[in-house]
Amino acid sequence: MKKISILGSSGSIGKSTLDVVRKHPDRFKISGLAANQRIDDLIEQAHEFRPTIVSVGNRELARKVKAQVDDSVMVCYGEKGLIDVACCEEADLVMNSVTGATGIIPTIKALHAGKDVAIANKETLVAAGCVVTKLAKEKGCKLIPVDSEHSAIYQCLNGESRDQLSKLIITASGGAFRDLTKQEMTGLRASDALKHPNWSMGEKITIDCATLMNKGFEVIEAHWLFEVPYEQIEVLIHRQSVIHSMVEFVDGSIIAQMGMPDMRVPIQYALEYPNRLKSDYPKLDLSLISQLNFEKPDMARFPCLSYAFEAGKQGGTMPAVLNAANEVVNFSFRRNEACFSDFEKILDEVLSSHHNIQNPQLEDILHADAWAREKAELLIKRQS
C-alpha cells in the first residue's frame, strides 16, 4: 500500500486523485488531506478516506472541521497545516495539487522530509524550479510530473538515452480564444475565457490556457523537469488535445503519448510510477477522430507565451516574477477588475522593471515573488 497525502484535495486534480485512489483500494491509502476554503468537500473526503491528518485555510474553519470528523483525525490550518500534511510521517508520496506559488514551501518541506512528490502544481516549478529540482536530487526523492504534457514526455522518454533527444514538442489546445483575432479578444471577460475547449479544470489554470500562459509555464516546467534547454522546446497547437506531447530524437523519430483528455490517467501513472494499473476510464477510439490538426502558435495574439520563453531564458528570479504578476492579473481578471489586455500590458511592465537575480536562493525567489505581486497590484489599482 502506498500512502498518499494530497495538498489541494478539494480541487479538480485533488478530486481526480481521490477517484484514482477510490478505484484502487488495494494499492493506495490516504494519509493526509489539505484544502483551503471548501471544508464541506474536505469533511466528506475525510469520512470516506479516513486520513490521519487534515488541514484547512484558517483556525475558524479548522474548528468547524474538528467538530465533524472522527476524534482521531488531527486537524490543522494555514500555511503550517499544509506543511504538516505534506510532511506527515505516514506519507510515502505527496500529491501537490494546490494552485499558485503557495505550493513552493510545502514541496520543499516534503522533499526535506524525504517524500516523493507528484507535482501538479506547476507554479512551484516555474518560480522555484532551480531550487526544487536541486533539492530533490540531493535528497534522492522523485519529482514525478502530473501535468498531462509532462507525464506524456516522461512516458516518451522511458528507456531512451537522453543524449539522443533532439527536442520536446509540447502540445496546446489553444485555449478558449484560439480562433479569435486580437481585436476580438479585447472586450472578453473571465466567463468567456473559462470555456476551455477540451479540459475541465480549476478556474486559474483555465484562464491561463486562454492567454497561453499555461503553455508558457509548461515550457519552463519542462526545462526543469527534463533538463532540456529552451532552444530544444517547441510548442505546437493541437486543437483535439489527444496527443498530450511528443519527443523528437536525433534520428528524426518522434514518439507521442496519446489518450483521452482525462487527468486520471497521468495522475494514476504518477501514483504508481513506473508501473501501470488497469483502468476503466473511457478509452481513446481513433476511428472516431476524423483528423488531428497541428499549427504553430501565434505569439502576436498570445504574447504571454513569448514572455514565458523570454523569462525562462533569462532565468534567475525572472520566472518567479512572471508567475507572481500573472497570479495577480489572473485573480483580478476573474473578479472583473482587470481586462484581458492587462495580461500583456501589466506583465510586460512588471517584467521589464525587475532587477533579475541569477542563481537565486529560495529567499531571493520569495522576495521577487512578493515584489512582483505588489507591483502588479499597484498597476491594476492605478489604471482603474
Ligand SMILES: NC(=O)C1=CN([C@@H]2O[C@H](COP(=O)(O)OP(=O)(O)OC[C@H]3O[C@@H](n4cnc5c(N)ncnc54)[C@H](OP(=O)(O)O)[C@@H]3O)[C@@H](O)[C@H]2O)C=CC1
Ligand atoms: N486541473 C487540471 O486538470 C490541471 C491542473 N494542473 C495544476 O494543478 C494545480 C491545481 O489545479 P486545479 O486542481 O485545477 O485547481 P483548483 O482551483 O480546482 O484546486 C485548487 C486546490 O488548491 C487549494 N488551495 C488553494 N490555495 C490554497 C492554500 N493557500 N492553502 C491550501 N490549499 C489551497 C484549493 O482549496 P479550496 O478549493 O478548498 O479553497 C483547492 O483544493 C495548479 O497548479 C494547476 O496548474 C496541472 C495540469 C492539469
Ligand SMILES: CC(=O)[C@@H](O)[C@H](O)COP(=O)(O)O
Ligand atoms: C490538462 C492539462 O495538462 C492542462 O495543463 C492542459 O494543458 C490545458 O490545456 P491547454 O493548455 O493545452 O489549453
Ligand SMILES: [Mn+2]
Ligand atoms: Mn498541461
